[in-house]
Amino acid sequence: MSNNTLLEIKDLHAEVEGKKILKGINLSIPAGSVHAIMGPNGAGKSTLGSVIAGKEEFEVTHGEVLYKGRNILEMDPEERALEGVFMSFQNPVEIPGVSMPNFLRTIINAHREHRGEEPIAPAEFLRLMKEKAAFLGIEKMIRGRSVNEGFSGGEKKKNEMLQMMLLEPQFVVLDELDSGLDIDAIRKVSEAVNQMRSPDNAFLAITHYQRLLDYIVPDVIHILVDGRIVKSGDKNLALELEKDGYEMML
Amino acid sequence: MNRSTDKFLTLFQEAEAHLEQLLPLGQRRLKARATFEHVGFPMQKMEKWRNSHLRTIRETDWVFERTQPAVDKTQWPERFRHAPVFVNGVAESDDFWEERTDGVQIGSLRAALKHTPQRVFDHFNKNNKEDLFGTFALNTLLVTDGLWVYVPKGIRVETPVLAVQYSSGKHHAVNHLRHILVVEEAASVDVQMLQISTPDDNHFIQDITECFVADRGIIRRHVLQQFQGETICFSTAFSTQGEASEYHSNVTTLSSHNTRNEQHTRFDKPDGVARLGGLYLAAEKERVEHQVFIDHAVPDCESHEKFAGVLSGHAQGAFTGHILVREDAQKTNAFQASNNMVLSDDARVRSLPFLEIYADDVKCSHGATVGKLDDEALFYLRSRGIGAEEAKRILLTSFAAATLEDVEDENYKQFVVDEIQSKLAAVSQ
Ligand SMILES: Nc1ncnc2c1ncn2[C@@H]1O[C@H](COP(=O)(O)OP(=O)(O)O)[C@@H](O)[C@H]1O
Ligand SMILES: [Mg+2]
Numbered sequence: 001m002s003n004n005t006l007l008e009i010k011d012l013h014a015e016v017e018g019k020k021i022l023k024g025i026n027l028s029i030p031a032g033s034v035h036a037i038m039g040p041n042g043a044g045k046s047t048l049g050s051v052i053a054g055k056e057e058f059e060v061t062h063g064e065v066l067y068k069g070r071n072i073l074e075m076d077p078e079e080r081a082l083e084g085v086f087m088s089f090q091n092p093v094e095i096p097g098v099s100m101p102n103f104l105r106t107i108i109n110a111h112r113e114h115r116g117e118e119p120i121a122p123a124e125f126l127r128l129m130k131e132k133a134a135f136l137g138i139e140k141m142i143r144g145r146s147v148n149e150g151f152s153g154g155e156k157k158k159n160e161m162l163q164m165m166l167l168e169p170q171f172v173v174l175d176e177l178d179s180g181l182d183i184d185a186i187r188k189v190s191e192a193v194n195q196m197r198s199p200d201n202a203f204l205a206i207t208h209y210q211r212l213l214d215y216i217v218p219d220v221i222h223i224l225v226d227g228r229i230v231k232s233g234d235k236n237l238a239l240e241l242e243k244d245g246y247e248m249m250l
Numbered sequence: 251m252n253r254s255t256d257k258f259l260t261l262f263q264e265a266e267a268h269l270e271q272l273l274p275l276g277q278r279r280l281k282a283r284a285t286f287e288h289v290g291f292p293m294q295k296m297e298k299w300r301n302s303h304l305r306t307i308r309e310t311d312w313v314f315e316r317t318q319p320a321v322d323k324t325q326w327p328e329r330f331r332h333a334p335v336f337v338n339g340v341a342e343s344d345d346f347w348e349e350r351t352d353g354v355q356i357g358s359l360r361a362a363l364k365h366t367p368q369r370v371f372d373h374f375n376k377n378n379k380e381d382l383f384g385t386f387a388l389n390t391l392l393v394t395d396g397l398w399v400y401v402p403k404g405i406r407v408e409t410p411v412l413a414v415q416y417s418s419g420k421h422h423a424v425n426h427l428r429h430i431l432v433v434e435e436a437a438s439v440d441v442q443m444l445q446i447s448t449p450d451d452n453h454f455i456q457d458i459t460e461c462f463v464a465d466r467g468i469i470r471r472h473v474l475q476q477f478q479g480e481t482i483c484f485s486t487a488f489s490t491q492g493e494a495s496e497y498h499s500n501v502t503t504l505s506s507h508n509t510r511n512e513q514h515t516r517f518d519k520p521d522g523v524a525r526l527g528g529l530y531l532a533a534e535k536e537r538v539e540h541q542v543f544i545d546h547a548v549p550d551c552e553s554h555e556k557f558a559g560v561l562s563g564h565a566q567g568a569f570t571g572h573i574l575v576r577e578d579a580q581k582t583n584a585f586q587a588s589n590n591m592v593l594s595d596d597a598r599v600r601s602l603p604f605l606e607i608y609a610d611d612v613k614c615s616h617g618a619t620v621g622k623l624d625d626e627a628l629f630y631l632r633s634r635g636i637g638a639e640e641a642k643r644i645l646l647t648s649f650a651a652a653t654l655e656d657v658e659d660e661n662y663k664q665f666v667v668d669e670i671q672s673k674l675a676a677v678s679q
Contacts, residue, residue, distance in 0.1 A: 053633050057625075081635035093626040097648025106644070110635040146648075147630075163634060 012063035023227035039224035086169035153180030190215030210238035254291035265314035282390035301568035333412035339425035353402035362398035377488035438468035451479035461489035493519035503530035532565035552583035561597035
């Protein structure tokens with residue numbers, strides 16, 4: 001592993017309810033890069049994201065996921081998050097009764113506490129929340145609402161981006177960021193990602209369609225079919241795929 | 251005659267002189283004795299007592315004793331430390347009485363009986379249903395004191411009236427209290443009561459609150475229960491409502507041993523609104539139950555019930571919600587929800603909606619849920635850096651706080667949410 005590698009996945013096998021889903025994934029993602037994973041429905045893309053984020057129902061039967069050289073499979077999801085791993089969910093869950101501002105302040109303060117910092121000052125928090133929410137165009141709707149409750153598909157994805165912007169993670173999984181979004185919304189969330197790109201962080205963009213990759217331009221594209229990466233290449237691979245479909249990969 | 255009936259009659263006979271000396275009710279007690287003898291103490295097999303735990307009451311030799319232990323406030327929330335206290339059924343201060351220049355009266359029932367006997371007897375037992383259950387007649391039989399609040403026409407009492415119902419003692423004593431809240435036309439009051447017992451307490455408490463809401467009046471009643479030890483508490487409120495009046499009741503049970511909360515509401519004139527909420531957190535072997543009966547006797551009224559329970563360990567909870575819409579009560583709106591979160595395999599909860607509707611133009615809905623913590627939501631919070639225990643606490647608190655949505659006093663609401671949160675910190679570990 002080069003000392004620039006941020007996330008490295010070695011021969012990862014995972015299953016759920018006894019069903020084998022990931023069948024030996026190898027990936028090396030250096031800081032400063034965007035990798036994309038494309039593949040048909042049911043290939044195991046979300047499973048890969050969930051395993052990285054630490055969802056317990058997926059059982060890793062073999063392999064490692066090294067983040068900054070540490071095997072994060074041994075860490076709780078919250079610990080991974082505090083160390084800088086973030087997943088933007090394909091279907092963010094609604095949490096009635098937990099207000100957006102309270103939730104955002106709680107997660108910001110969890111990260112500050114982890115870094116040994118004081119809780120954020122209320123005025124500073126409000127300023128920050130407003131600024132980022134205004135950028136995404138969801139300023140009005142997060143006030144007085146519960147987390148994701150009654151949000152449209154697009155608003156949910158923007159809310160994921162809002163949290164990403166506030167937490168400034170180092171490794172981000174974007175699971176189908178574009179699903180259910182119109183072109184303006186895709187532009188907006190892509191802008192949020194592109195603004196954050198830096199030599200210190202990296203992104204893994206999971207997508208079914210190549211459309212998103214016009215906006216978030218990847219350095220490497222991997223094709224995932226039936227739990228295995230069957231092909232990797234540069235961004236032109238997406239165009240090939242667009243033309244010929246996944247069948248040619250099988 | 252069942253064993254409990256017999257026992258309490260004997261107890262009354264022995265204590266009668268003492269009871270009358272504390273609170274002279276005269277003929278009213280004797281009439282209640284006859285009713286009690288006739289109706290009898292409730293039996294387990296009765297429809298609305300099936301979920302209650304009556305064995306301990308049946309098997310214990312209850313005593314009447316007037317003890318006034320030193321009040322230990324160390325376990326009390328700060329909010330109530332300066333409030334008037336009823337200690338084992340009797341006001342701590344012999345002279346708990348305040349009559350304001352605007353006519354508002356706040357004091358003990360004992361004091362009210364001295365200062366304004368006519369008004370007391372205009373209301374005493376007027377809402378109580380002595381012949382429905384033996385417990386209600388028993389209350390008249392054994393009552394010693396309670397809170398008296400009277401608000402004259404047009405007066406809005408701005409600061410909440412606080413009181414504490416405290417019980418402490420290990421001799422299986424009975425404490426029976428009667429609280430009476432009266433608001434006249436277009437008057438309003440907010441009463442907040444802490445019901446608390448000490449860890450060594452094993453009393454049988456029965457408090458009845460009679461609420462009288464005149465036309466366009468508002469009563470807001472809040473109860474926070476924090477029973478420790480082996481306290482048995484049957485806590486009942488009866489309310490009747492005038493035209494365009496509001497009655498709000500919210501009962502939050504933080505801890506209990508064996509608690510039965512009961513609410514009977516009747517609309518006597520149109521356009522009344524009743525909002526009833528209850529939440530219990532029950533752990534270990536705690537038993538909590540809510541019994542609600544709403545009598546839509548006239549048209550154009552609305553009732554909202556929002557009850558919830560969070561159960562863990564071997565706890566048992568129950569909700570029985572009876573809505574009666576009489577033939578004339580057209581345009582009734584009645585909504586009922588009972589939502590429960592069960593955190594362990596051994597906890598049990600029952601929800602029994604009971605709708606009895608004789609009018610045809612009615613909007614009525616009821617829903618009951620029993621669920622566990624949402625794993626997806628839990629993972630979402632954790633994936634943002636929130637620790638597992640805190641994530642559980644956040645989800646449980648937000649679930650529980652839903653029952654407080656209708657509470658108007660923001661201070662009280664925040665206070666209770668904080669209490670819930672610290673209680674849940676223990677449960678979610
Ligand atoms: N919680 C689960 N329980 C059972 N099967 C699951 C679960 N999650 C995913 N799967 C199965 O695993 C396979 C891969 O799913 P997923 O990773 O969501 O695919 P993708 O994101 O590539 O569409 C599918 O066959 C799906 O049905
Ligand atoms: Mg997926």
